[in-house]
Amino acid sequence: MITIVCESALEILSDDAALSRLGDPCQASNLEWSTFSWSDIRELGRYIAFDERHPIHVLVDRPVDRVHSDRVVSHVWSGPIPPGSLYHLAPGVLIASPGFCYLMASGSQSKPRAISIGMECVGLYGRRRDARGFSDRNQLMTKEELAEYLEGAKGCYGCRNAIRFLPYVMERSRSxxxxxxxxxxxxxxxxxxxxxxxxxxxxxxxxxxxxxxxxxxxxxxxxxxxxxxxxxxxxxxxxxxxxxxxxxxxxxxxxxxxxxxxxxxxxxxxxxxxxxxxxxxxxxxxxxxxxxxxxxxxxxxxxxxxxx
The missing domain is CATH 3.40.960 (Endonuclease; Chain A)
Known part of the structure:
Protein backbone atom coordinates (compact mmCIF):
# COMPACT_ATOMS: atom_id res chain seq x y z
CA MET A 1 0.00 0.00 0.00
CA ILE A 2 1.42 3.38 -1.03
CA THR A 3 0.26 6.37 1.01
CA ILE A 4 1.21 9.82 -0.30
CA VAL A 5 1.64 12.51 2.35
CA CYS A 6 2.95 16.03 3.05
CA GLU A 7 3.87 18.29 0.13
CA SER A 8 3.39 15.49 -2.40
CA ALA A 9 -0.23 15.08 -1.29
CA LEU A 10 -0.88 18.82 -1.36
CA GLU A 11 0.64 19.12 -4.83
CA ILE A 12 -1.71 16.42 -6.13
CA LEU A 13 -4.61 18.20 -4.44
CA SER A 14 -3.61 21.48 -6.14
CA ASP A 15 -5.59 20.19 -9.13
CA ASP A 16 -9.36 20.42 -8.79
CA ALA A 17 -9.65 17.39 -11.08
CA ALA A 18 -7.77 15.27 -8.52
CA LEU A 19 -10.33 16.20 -5.87
CA SER A 20 -13.11 14.78 -8.01
CA ARG A 21 -11.28 11.43 -8.23
CA LEU A 22 -10.94 10.91 -4.49
CA GLY A 23 -12.87 8.02 -3.03
CA ASP A 24 -14.35 7.81 0.44
CA PRO A 25 -12.24 8.29 3.58
CA CYS A 26 -10.73 4.98 4.64
CA GLN A 27 -10.08 3.41 8.01
CA ALA A 28 -6.35 3.47 8.70
CA SER A 29 -6.30 0.56 11.16
CA ASN A 30 -4.53 -2.66 10.08
CA LEU A 31 -3.00 -1.05 6.98
CA GLU A 32 0.63 -1.59 6.00
CA TRP A 33 2.59 1.10 4.20
CA SER A 34 6.14 -0.20 3.91
CA THR A 35 5.53 -2.83 1.22
CA PHE A 36 6.34 -0.93 -1.98
CA SER A 37 9.19 -0.56 -4.44
CA TRP A 38 10.33 2.17 -6.80
CA SER A 39 8.54 0.41 -9.65
CA ASP A 40 5.35 0.55 -7.58
CA ILE A 41 5.77 4.29 -7.17
CA ARG A 42 6.44 4.79 -10.88
CA GLU A 43 3.08 3.14 -11.52
CA LEU A 44 1.49 6.19 -9.91
CA GLY A 45 2.02 7.93 -13.23
CA ARG A 46 -1.00 6.02 -14.50
CA TYR A 47 -3.23 7.95 -12.11
CA ILE A 48 -1.56 11.25 -11.26
CA ALA A 49 0.92 13.74 -12.73
CA PHE A 50 4.15 12.41 -11.24
CA ASP A 51 7.47 14.21 -11.78
CA GLU A 52 10.39 11.82 -11.27
CA ARG A 53 12.78 14.77 -10.94
CA HIS A 54 11.40 15.43 -7.45
CA PRO A 55 11.03 13.00 -4.53
CA ILE A 56 7.63 11.74 -3.52
CA HIS A 57 6.70 11.76 0.17
CA VAL A 58 5.19 8.53 1.48
CA LEU A 59 4.21 6.94 4.77
CA VAL A 60 6.01 3.87 6.17
CA ASP A 61 5.31 1.67 9.17
CA ARG A 62 8.57 1.82 11.11
CA PRO A 63 11.74 3.93 11.34
CA VAL A 64 13.73 1.00 9.95
CA ASP A 65 11.67 1.23 6.74
CA ARG A 66 12.56 4.86 6.15
CA VAL A 67 14.06 5.88 2.82
CA HIS A 68 15.48 9.31 2.06
CA SER A 69 16.74 9.67 -1.50
CA ASP A 70 16.32 11.84 -4.56
CA ARG A 71 13.27 9.72 -5.42
CA VAL A 72 11.52 8.95 -2.12
CA VAL A 73 11.23 10.65 1.26
CA SER A 74 9.46 8.49 3.81
CA HIS A 75 7.72 9.51 7.02
CA VAL A 76 6.76 7.48 10.08
CA TRP A 77 3.55 8.10 12.00
CA SER A 78 3.38 6.90 15.61
CA GLY A 79 0.06 5.97 17.15
CA PRO A 80 -3.43 5.89 15.66
CA ILE A 81 -4.26 7.90 12.57
CA PRO A 82 -7.23 10.25 13.15
CA PRO A 83 -10.50 9.75 11.26
CA GLY A 84 -10.67 11.58 7.96
CA SER A 85 -6.89 11.46 7.42
CA LEU A 86 -6.63 9.16 4.39
CA TYR A 87 -8.53 8.85 1.12
CA HIS A 88 -8.44 6.35 -1.71
CA LEU A 89 -6.73 7.89 -4.74
CA ALA A 90 -6.20 4.84 -6.97
CA PRO A 91 -5.99 1.05 -6.59
CA GLY A 92 -3.42 0.39 -3.86
CA VAL A 93 -2.84 4.13 -3.37
CA LEU A 94 -3.99 6.35 -0.51
CA ILE A 95 -3.49 10.08 -0.12
CA ALA A 96 -3.34 12.21 3.03
CA SER A 97 -6.19 14.64 3.59
CA PRO A 98 -5.36 18.35 3.90
CA GLY A 99 -6.00 18.16 7.64
CA PHE A 100 -3.52 15.29 8.04
CA CYS A 101 -0.91 17.24 6.03
CA TYR A 102 -1.33 20.20 8.40
CA LEU A 103 -1.20 17.93 11.45
CA MET A 104 2.01 16.26 10.26
CA ALA A 105 3.59 19.65 9.49
CA SER A 106 2.67 20.95 12.95
CA GLY A 107 4.57 18.09 14.54
CA SER A 108 7.68 18.27 12.38
CA GLN A 109 8.12 21.79 11.00
CA SER A 110 8.53 25.28 12.41
CA LYS A 111 5.52 27.29 13.51
CA PRO A 112 5.60 29.72 10.54
CA ARG A 113 6.03 26.89 8.04
CA ALA A 114 3.21 24.84 9.57
CA ILE A 115 0.90 27.88 9.55
CA SER A 116 1.66 28.53 5.88
CA ILE A 117 0.75 24.91 5.10
CA GLY A 118 -2.48 25.39 7.04
CA MET A 119 -3.21 28.47 4.92
CA GLU A 120 -2.67 26.45 1.76
CA CYS A 121 -5.17 23.87 3.06
CA VAL A 122 -7.86 26.51 3.62
CA GLY A 123 -6.76 28.72 0.72
CA LEU A 124 -7.60 29.08 -2.94
CA TYR A 125 -4.29 27.87 -4.37
CA GLY A 126 -2.03 24.85 -4.37
CA ARG A 127 1.75 24.93 -4.73
CA ARG A 128 3.12 23.45 -7.95
CA ARG A 129 6.62 22.85 -9.32
CA ASP A 130 6.13 24.89 -12.47
CA ALA A 131 7.00 28.36 -13.73
CA ARG A 132 4.12 30.02 -11.90
CA GLY A 133 4.70 28.07 -8.70
CA PHE A 134 1.04 27.46 -7.86
CA SER A 135 -2.36 26.75 -9.36
CA ASP A 136 -5.75 28.29 -8.68
CA ARG A 137 -8.23 25.87 -7.15
CA ASN A 138 -11.23 25.67 -4.88
CA GLN A 139 -10.86 25.61 -1.13
CA LEU A 140 -9.93 22.13 0.12
CA MET A 141 -11.60 22.75 3.46
CA THR A 142 -12.72 25.64 5.64
CA LYS A 143 -10.95 26.68 8.81
CA GLU A 144 -13.97 25.44 10.76
CA GLU A 145 -13.65 22.02 9.11
CA LEU A 146 -9.93 21.98 9.90
CA ALA A 147 -10.72 22.71 13.55
CA GLU A 148 -13.26 19.86 13.58
CA TYR A 149 -10.65 17.48 12.15
CA LEU A 150 -8.20 18.47 14.89
CA GLU A 151 -10.85 17.75 17.54
CA GLY A 152 -10.80 14.14 16.36
CA ALA A 153 -6.99 14.13 16.39
CA LYS A 154 -6.52 15.11 20.04
CA GLY A 155 -3.79 13.03 21.63
CA CYS A 156 -2.03 12.53 18.30
CA TYR A 157 1.50 13.70 17.69
CA GLY A 158 1.55 17.35 16.62
CA CYS A 159 -2.05 18.07 17.55
CA ARG A 160 -1.29 20.42 20.43
CA ASN A 161 0.88 22.51 18.12
CA ALA A 162 -1.71 22.36 15.32
CA ILE A 163 -4.43 23.72 17.63
CA ARG A 164 -2.06 26.35 19.06
CA PHE A 165 -1.09 27.54 15.56
CA LEU A 166 -4.64 27.55 14.18
CA PRO A 167 -5.60 31.13 15.22
CA TYR A 168 -2.86 32.44 12.91
CA VAL A 169 -4.22 30.51 9.91
CA MET A 170 -6.29 32.76 7.61
CA GLU A 171 -8.74 31.51 4.99
CA ARG A 172 -8.92 32.27 1.27
CA SER A 173 -5.36 33.28 0.40
CA ARG A 174 -4.98 33.13 -3.38
CA SER A 175 -1.23 32.60 -3.71
Missing part, protein backbone atom coordinates in the same frame (compact mmCIF):
# COMPACT_ATOMS: atom_id res chain seq x y z
CA UNK A 176 1.91 31.66 -1.78
CA UNK A 177 3.02 35.30 -1.91
CA UNK A 178 -0.24 36.51 -0.38
CA UNK A 179 0.38 34.01 2.41
CA UNK A 180 3.94 35.28 2.94
CA UNK A 181 2.71 38.88 2.93
CA UNK A 182 0.01 38.51 5.58
CA UNK A 183 2.01 36.16 7.82
CA UNK A 184 5.05 38.45 7.81
CA UNK A 185 2.80 41.32 8.89
CA UNK A 186 0.67 39.48 11.45
CA UNK A 187 2.80 36.84 13.17
CA UNK A 188 4.12 37.94 16.59
CA UNK A 189 7.46 39.74 16.87
CA UNK A 190 8.92 36.70 18.67
CA UNK A 191 8.36 34.75 15.44
CA UNK A 192 9.88 37.50 13.29
CA UNK A 193 6.58 39.13 12.29
CA UNK A 194 5.13 42.54 13.05
CA UNK A 195 2.12 41.51 15.15
CA UNK A 196 -0.43 43.52 13.20
CA UNK A 197 -4.15 42.67 13.32
CA UNK A 198 -5.14 39.88 10.94
CA UNK A 199 -7.09 40.98 7.86
CA UNK A 200 -9.79 39.21 5.89
CA UNK A 201 -8.49 37.79 2.62
CA UNK A 202 -10.03 38.05 -0.83
CA UNK A 203 -13.25 39.73 0.18
CA UNK A 204 -15.59 41.68 -2.07
CA UNK A 205 -16.10 45.43 -1.74
CA UNK A 206 -19.28 46.85 -3.26
CA UNK A 207 -20.02 50.57 -3.65
CA UNK A 208 -23.33 51.87 -2.39
CA UNK A 209 -25.86 53.05 -5.01
CA UNK A 210 -24.97 56.66 -4.34
CA UNK A 211 -21.29 55.82 -5.01
CA UNK A 212 -21.75 54.16 -8.42
CA UNK A 213 -20.51 57.27 -10.25
CA UNK A 214 -17.16 56.91 -8.44
CA UNK A 215 -16.51 53.30 -9.39
CA UNK A 216 -15.55 51.64 -12.67
CA UNK A 217 -17.19 48.36 -11.60
CA UNK A 218 -20.04 47.14 -9.43
CA UNK A 219 -17.67 45.30 -7.09
CA UNK A 220 -14.01 44.56 -6.42
CA UNK A 221 -12.27 41.61 -4.81
CA UNK A 222 -9.27 42.72 -2.76
CA UNK A 223 -6.36 40.63 -1.48
CA UNK A 224 -6.33 41.75 2.15
CA UNK A 225 -8.84 44.01 3.87
CA UNK A 226 -9.22 45.60 7.28
CA UNK A 227 -12.82 46.71 6.88
CA UNK A 228 -13.22 48.80 10.03
CA UNK A 229 -10.12 50.87 9.23
CA UNK A 230 -10.99 50.85 5.50
CA UNK A 231 -7.50 49.70 4.52
CA UNK A 232 -6.75 47.44 1.55
CA UNK A 233 -3.52 45.65 0.72
CA UNK A 234 -3.05 44.41 -2.85
CA UNK A 235 -0.25 42.05 -3.90
CA UNK A 236 0.84 42.55 -7.52
CA UNK A 237 3.04 39.84 -8.98
CA UNK A 238 5.45 40.75 -11.74
CA UNK A 239 4.11 38.06 -14.06
CA UNK A 240 0.39 38.79 -13.68
CA UNK A 241 0.38 42.60 -13.66
CA UNK A 242 2.65 43.75 -16.50
CA UNK A 243 0.30 43.64 -19.48
CA UNK A 244 -1.45 46.79 -20.64
CA UNK A 245 -4.80 45.28 -19.67
CA UNK A 246 -3.57 44.47 -16.16
CA UNK A 247 -2.07 47.91 -15.66
CA UNK A 248 -5.31 49.54 -16.81
CA UNK A 249 -7.39 47.30 -14.55
CA UNK A 250 -5.15 47.90 -11.53
CA UNK A 251 -5.22 51.66 -12.03
CA UNK A 252 -9.01 51.76 -12.35
CA UNK A 253 -9.42 49.52 -9.29
CA UNK A 254 -7.07 51.59 -7.13
CA UNK A 255 -8.61 54.89 -8.19
CA UNK A 256 -12.14 53.64 -7.58
CA UNK A 257 -11.35 52.24 -4.12
CA UNK A 258 -9.59 55.44 -3.06
CA UNK A 259 -12.53 57.49 -4.30
CA UNK A 260 -14.80 55.28 -2.19
CA UNK A 261 -12.77 56.17 0.89
CA UNK A 262 -10.43 53.20 1.09
CA UNK A 263 -6.71 53.48 1.76
CA UNK A 264 -4.92 51.24 -0.76
CA UNK A 265 -1.35 49.95 -0.42
CA UNK A 266 0.17 47.99 -3.31
CA UNK A 267 2.81 45.34 -2.54
CA UNK A 268 5.34 43.66 -4.82
CA UNK A 269 7.91 40.93 -4.19
CA UNK A 270 10.66 43.45 -3.48
CA UNK A 271 8.64 44.96 -0.60
CA UNK A 272 8.67 41.63 1.23
CA UNK A 273 12.42 41.61 1.77
CA UNK A 274 14.62 43.15 4.46
CA UNK A 275 14.13 46.77 5.43
CA UNK A 276 11.52 47.27 2.69
CA UNK A 277 9.24 44.92 4.65
CA UNK A 278 9.77 46.96 7.81
CA UNK A 279 8.74 50.13 5.96
CA UNK A 280 5.66 48.34 4.57
CA UNK A 281 4.73 47.19 8.09
CA UNK A 282 4.97 50.77 9.37
CA UNK A 283 2.78 51.95 6.48
CA UNK A 284 0.15 49.32 7.29
CA UNK A 285 0.32 50.10 11.01
CA UNK A 286 -0.21 53.79 10.30
CA UNK A 287 -3.17 52.97 8.05
CA UNK A 288 -4.65 50.88 10.86
CA UNK A 289 -3.90 53.46 13.52
CA UNK A 290 -1.97 50.99 15.67
CA UNK A 291 1.52 50.62 17.07
CA UNK A 292 3.17 47.23 17.37
CA UNK A 293 6.65 46.08 18.43
CA UNK A 294 8.83 45.26 15.47
CA UNK A 295 11.16 42.27 15.32
CA UNK A 296 14.92 42.42 15.17
CA UNK A 297 16.24 42.37 11.63
CA UNK A 298 17.74 38.90 12.00
CA UNK A 299 14.44 37.49 13.32
CA UNK A 300 12.50 39.13 10.48
CA UNK A 301 14.88 37.70 7.90
CA UNK A 302 14.79 34.26 9.47
CA UNK A 303 10.98 34.27 9.22
CA UNK A 304 11.16 35.22 5.56
CA UNK A 305 13.63 32.41 4.90
CA UNK A 306 11.16 29.95 6.42
CA UNK A 307 8.17 31.29 4.48
CA UNK A 308 9.73 31.58 1.02
Missing amino acids: PMETVMVLALTLPAREGGFGLPRPELNVTIKPRPDEFALSQRSQYEVDACWERQRLVLEYNSYSDHLSRESLDRDAMKGNSLRSLGWKVLVVTRAQLEGDALTVLAYQVARGLGVKRPHPKAEERDRLLDELF
